[in-house]
Amino acid sequence: MDYNYLAELLFPNIKTTPADMEERYPARELPEGAKVTRFAPSPTGFVHFGGLFPSTVAERLAHQSGGVFYLRIEDTDAKREVEGAAEGLIRTLATYGIEFDEGAILDESGKISDKGAYGPYKQSMRGEIYQTFAKQLVSEGKAYPCFTTEEELDELQQIDKKTEIKNTDWQAEAEKKKAEMLARRNFTIEEVEEHLKAGHPFVIRILAEGNPDNKIKFTDLVKGNIEIPENDEDFVLLKSDGIPTYHFAHAVDDHLMGTTHVIRGEEWLPSLAKHLQLFRYLGFKTPKYMHISQIMKLDDNGNKKKLSKRDMGANMDDYTRMGYCPEAVCEYIMTLLNSNYEEWHTQNADKGYKDFPFNIKKMSVSGCLFDFDKLNDVSKNVISKMDAAYVTEKVTEWALEFDPEFGKALASDKAFAEKIFAIGRGGKKPRKDLATWADAKPYMGFFYDEFFKVEDSYPENFDKADIAATLEKFLESYDEKDDMNTWFDKVKAIADSLGFSPDMKAYKQNPEAFKGSVADTSMFIRVAVTGKQNAPDLYTVMQIIGKEKTAERINKMINSLK
RNA sequence: GGCCCGUUGGUCAAGCGGCUAAGACACCGCCCUUUCACGGCGGUAACGGGAGUUCGAUUCUCCCACGGGUCACCA
Numbered sequence: 001m002d003y004n005y006l007a008e009l010l011f012p013n014i015k016t017t018p019a020d021m022e023e024r025y026p027a028r029e030l031p032e033g034a035k036v037t038r039f040a041p042s043p044t045g046f047v048h049f050g051g052l053f054p055s056t057v058a059e060r061l062a063h064q065s066g067g068v069f070y071l072r073i074e075d076t077d078a079k080r081e082v083e084g085a086a087e088g089l090i091r092t093l094a095t096y097g098i099e100f101d102e103g104a105i106l107d108e109s110g111k112i113s114d115k116g117a118y119g120p121y122k123q124s125m126r127g128e129i130y131q132t133f134a135k136q137l138v139s140e141g142k143a144y145p146c147f148t149t150e151e152e153l154d155e156l157q158q159i160d161k162k163t164e165i166k167n168t169d170w171q172a173e174a175e176k177k178k179a180e181m182l183a184r185r186n187f188t189i190e191e192v193e194e195h196l197k198a199g200h201p202f203v204i205r206i207l208a209e210g211n212p213d214n215k216i217k218f219t220d221l222v223k224g225n226i227e228i229p230e231n232d233e234d235f236v237l238l239k240s241d242g243i244p245t246y247h248f249a250h251a252v253d254d255h256l257m258g259t260t261h262v263i264r265g266e267e268w269l270p271s272l273a274k275h276l277q278l279f280r281y282l283g284f285k286t287p288k289y290m291h292i293s294q295i296m297k298l299d300d301n302g303n304k305k306k307l308s309k310r311d312m313g314a315n316m317d318d319y320t321r322m323g324y325c326p327e328a329v330c331e332y333i334m335t336l337l338n339s340n341y342e343e344w345h346t347q348n349a350d351k352g353y354k355d356f357p358f359n360i361k362k363m364s365v366s367g368c369l370f371d372f373d374k375l376n377d378v379s380k381n382v383i384s385k386m387d388a389a390y391v392t393e394k395v396t397e398w399a400l401e402f403d404p405e406f407g408k409a410l411a412s413d414k415a416f417a418e419k420i421f422a423i424g425r426g427g428k429k430p431r432k433d434l435a436t437w438a439d440a441k442p443y444m445g446f447f448y449d450e451f452f453k454v455e456d457s458y459p460e461n462f463d464k465a466d467i468a469a470t471l472e473k474f475l476e477s478y479d480e481k482d483d484m485n486t487w488f489d490k491v492k493a494i495a496d497s498l499g500f501s502p503d504m505k506a507y508k509q510n511p512e513a514f515k516g517s518v519a520d521t522s523m524f525i526r527v528a529v530t531g532k533q534n535a536p537d538l539y540t541v542m543q544i545i546g547k548e549k550t551a552e553r554i555n556k557m558i559n560s561l562k
Numbered sequence: 563g564g565c566c567c568g569u570u571g572g573u574c575a576a577g578c579g580g581c582u583a584a585g586a587c588a589c590c591g592c593c594c595u596u597u598c599a600c601g602g603c604g605g606u607a608a609c610g611g612g613a614g615u616u617c618g619a620u621u622c623u624c625c626c627a628c629g630g631g632u633c634a635c636c637a
Contacts, residue, residue, distance in 0.1 A: 236634080268632095335574075526597065535597070537596095
């Protein structure tokens with residue numbers, strides 16, 4: 001068969017050659033060891049946690065090596081494309097510290113535009129490039145047209161699906177598919193001409209010559225040495241609309257754009273043989289590959305499953321809603337990505353995660369379970385190191401969007417809010433009350449009258465009269481100007497006068513001798529003022545809310561005890 | 563079902579032929595403490611199973627089991 005003629009027949013409008021493309025996209029000039037990586041999402045939805053993983057690795061590797069990190073939009077499936085998804089993706093990524101040097105970026109108006117010399121960075125706009133290489137492959141007899149329609153394929157699939165219900169005969173199906181594939185390869189130039197004349201759509205398939213019994217030895221930077229069978233499937237290169245499939249676009253783009261390291265989820269491992277074949281057919285140097293393990297979750301049966309888009313914790317917007325700060329999420333990701341990150345971080349407490357020397361060798365080979373407990377712990381530590389002004393700003397920002405009433409209260413007096421968030425902050429052993437911004441309200445909402453309510457009641461074993469007496473005496477003696485020690489000495493005195501031990505040691509040694517201890521009398525006051533048995537330091541709380549309000553709340557409690 | 567990957571405590575994980583098998587989270591106890599939070603100390607808890615190689619296997623090889631992924635004109 002005259003393959004050159006066939007190629008001409010199929011691609012009459014393509015006048016460019018692979019050599020033209022090589023010229024248009026020359027090799028990058030970068031220092032030794034610089035890595036070029038990319039994030040290549042399809043604009044079909046939101047960024048999810050699983051997607052943040054490989055992109056964090058790619059970003060770190062590129063920027064740590066003085067290389068280039070770029071964004072390529074894989075919009076080759078028009079059917080699945082979601083309006084505005086690409087823009088959302090870019091914005092979300094940016095909030096998690098993933099910034100691109102090159103590729104599809106947002107301009108001032110919030111629209112996507114290209115930056116860099118290797119564009120366009122939207123695959124839908126690179127038709128000519130792909131077709132140039134496809135034409136080349138056809139002319140070399142390495143690819144061929146296939147006129148089987150989508151409907152015909154669907155029909156075959158439906159038959160298969162029916163049998164699948166009753167235990168698919170996988171072997172029979174495989175044989176059938178193989179036979180169909182072989183049949184597709186048998187065609188004549190005349191048949192092609194006829195189809196074209198009739199305007200029939202076609203796809204371009206690769207002519208696979210691999211033998212699956214032969215294993216390719218391959219080294220993945222994460223998985224290590226693996227063996228994969230050669231590809232023997234005539235997979236589609238160009239769809240009937242002239243747009244490439246992922247496989248073909250991956251080979252062409254990553255070659256032309258100079259990607260040195262392809263970082264992607266391990267779900268791509270099974271199709272690696274296809275990609276290697278393509279790189280060989282096209283005469284491209286294969287990049288290094290890193291197949292990263294999936295994030296898992298526990299399903300209802302207690303089995304690990306890939307964290308899918310619908311799962312809680314998948315959508316990054318969920319984290320925003322729940323009030324997690326990006327800094328914490330990034331750190332959590334680092335702890336999962338590099339097992340020695342935490343150790344490094346404790347030794348370099350003042351440094352950010354981007355200072356951490358990320359090491360490919362420290363990456364886990366198996367998929368890990370998403371753990372909210374751990375995220376919360378990381379988050380508490382991260383937030384405990386922030387200063388009061390920053391926390392105030394962030395909580396307010398969050399609340400204004402997700403809890404407007406609370407947000408308005410915070411925003412109405414910034415200095416007041418800041419005083420509250422300053423409690424126990426800044427020292428060597430900072431309080432760790434907040435894992436999320438959403439934790440703020442239950443923690444300190446009582447400072448505001450509109451959110452104050454008596455949540456905890458007094459334990460039954462205390463006499464109401466004692467409680468009321470404590471509160472009354474406290475009010476009488478309370479002086480806002482007292483320092484913490486005199487303040488507490490007064491509380492002790494009240495305790496003593498009512499038969500409660502002012503000394504904890506004495507009480508513990510002989511609890512029978514007292515009605516209770518100063519811990520209890522303190523609790524009486526605490527519940528009246530904060531509404532809760534557990535709260536930050538009572539003295540400081542009173543200093544912040546002021547004498548008037550303190551008295552008001554205590555009086556109210558006294559009345560309710562009568 | 564074929565193919566590929568994986569399997570150390572509840573979770574994340576060190577380990578890369580010889581260790582009382584680290585550490586972190588969670589959990590429990592004690593201490594500190596007027597509550598809480600923090601902090602300190604301690605505790606429960608693991609190499610999926612079976613062969614082989616070896617003086618010696620968590621570590622190397624094979625088999626099995628289990629888990630995951632994948633088998634589209636989706637990425």
